[in-house]
Amino acid sequence: AQKVTQAQTEISVVEKEDVTLDCVYETRDTTYYLFWYKQPPSGELVFLIRRNSFDEQNEISGRYSWNFQKSTSSFNFTITASQVVDSAVYFCALKVSGTYKYIFGTGTRLKVLA
Amino acid sequence: EPEVTQTPSHQVTQMGQEVILRCVPISNHLYFYWYRQILGQKVEFLVSFYNNEISEKSEIFDDQFSVERPDGSNFTLKIRSTKLEDSAMYFCASTPGYSYNSPLHFGNGTRLTVT
Numbered sequence: 001a002q003k004v005t006q007a008q009t010e011i012s013v014v015e016k017e018d019v020t021l022d023c024v025y026e027t028r029d030t031t032y033y034l035f036w037y038k039q040p041p042s043g044e045l046v047f048l049i050r051r052n053s054f055d056e057q058n059e060i061s062g063r064y065s066w067n068f069q070k071s072t073s074s075f076n077f078t079i080t081a082s083q084v085v086d087s088a089v090y091f092c093a094l095k096v097s098g099t100y101k102y103i104f105g106t107g108t109r110l111k112v113l114a
Numbered sequence: 115e116p117e118v119t120q121t122p123s124h125q126v127t128q129m130g131q132e133v134i135l136r137c138v139p140i141s142n143h144l145y146f147y148w149y150r151q152i153l154g155q156k157v158e159f160l161v162s163f164y165n166n167e168i169s170e171k172s173e174i175f176d177d178q179f180s181v182e183r184p185d186g187s188n189f190t191l192k193i194r195s196t197k198l199e200d201s202a203m204y205f206c207a208s209t210p211g212y213s214y215n216s217p218l219h220f221g222n223g224t225r226l227t228v229t
Contacts, residue, residue, distance in 0.1 A: 033215040045157070045205060045220040052215055091157060097214045100145065100162035100170040107156060 002027045004094050004105035012111040013082050020078045021108050023092030027073075031097035034068070034075045039107070040088040048090075051075060082112045116140045120206050120221035127196055128229055135191045135224045137206030144211035146189045147218060148181065150174070150202045157205070163189065164211070196228045 003026040013019045025034065036048040049061065051068050058067050067076045079086055092105040119138045127133045139146050148160040161171040163181055180192045189208075193200055203225050207218040 031214075035217055043203065044222045045207075045218075047217040047219070050215055050217055093157075093218075095214070100147075100164070101159050101172075102147075102218055103159065104149075104157040 002029075002032075002094055002096055002103050004092050004103050006090075006092055006105035006108050008108045009106075010109040010111065012113060014113050015084060016081050018078060018080050019082050019086075019110060019112075020076050021090050021092075021110065023075045023077065023105060025073050025075060025092070025094045027094060027096055029096045029098075033095045033097070035093040035095070035102070036066070036075075036077045037091045037093060037104075038088045039091065045091070049077070079110075082110075084112050084114050086110060087112045118206055118208055118219055118221035120204075120224050122224060123222065124225045124227070126227045126229065129198055130195050133193050133196055133226065135193075135204050135206075135226070137189045137191075137221055138187050139189055139206065139208035140210075140219055141187070142210065143208035143219070145169075145209045146181075146183070147207040147209075148191045149205045149207060149220075151205065151223075152202045160191070193226075196226075198228050201226060201228045 005024045032053045034051045038046045038048055063080045065078045089107045089109045091107045093102045095102045121136045146163040149157050151157050159172050161175045161181055162169045178194045182190050203223045205223045206221045209216040
């Protein structure tokens with residue numbers, strides 16, 4: 001069975017600090033896909049980034065970066081120089097190849113204080 | 115940019131009543147989903163739908179739930195006899211389906227309140 005764990009329930013940082021959100025996943029499959037979504041206070045779910053299990057490099061996109069460690073089954077997400085507008089709930093999600101279901105973690109609420 | 119639209123944004127119904135939540139997925143997408151989120155909690159998979167049939171469903175999606183694509187654009191979720199615990203935000207989503215790593219494109223959700 002597949003599972004996604006986001007152990008951090010809530011994180012508070014001061015604006016301009018860097019913040020890392022943790023995600024640990026479980027699957028026995030060798031091909032799978034990982035995603036991060038943002039849910040701002042307005043409630044919609046916004047896709048941020050994705051990662052394939054067979055990708056080799058970690059990447060940076062603007063203020064976002066992610067660290068995929070297959071050895072520890074982790075897919076952590078970092079926001080550099082956080083801003084108040086980054087305040088939201090962030091969800092990590094897993095999809096296994098050949099299935100239709102995207103499995104979400106319980107989310108981490110990020111509060112960025114001015 | 116094309117988007118998934120959901121109506122209504124808020125639905126209030128009495129326990130035991132039937133309710134239909136409506137969604138218009140992105141036009142060239144082939145896979146459709148319903149998820150729900152009980153207030154402040156995790157986003158839970160209900161059902162996926164492809165080629166006019168259910169491709170996968172969760173244990174939450176029991177006989178009280180059904181989905182339908184009645185025409186070429188709408189995708190509906192019906193709850194036959196609502197319970198208090200059905201109160202949640204229901205999200206519709208779609209993907210193009212041409213690659214396994216396509217992200218879900220979500221609508222803004224319908225907040226269902228069962229009284």
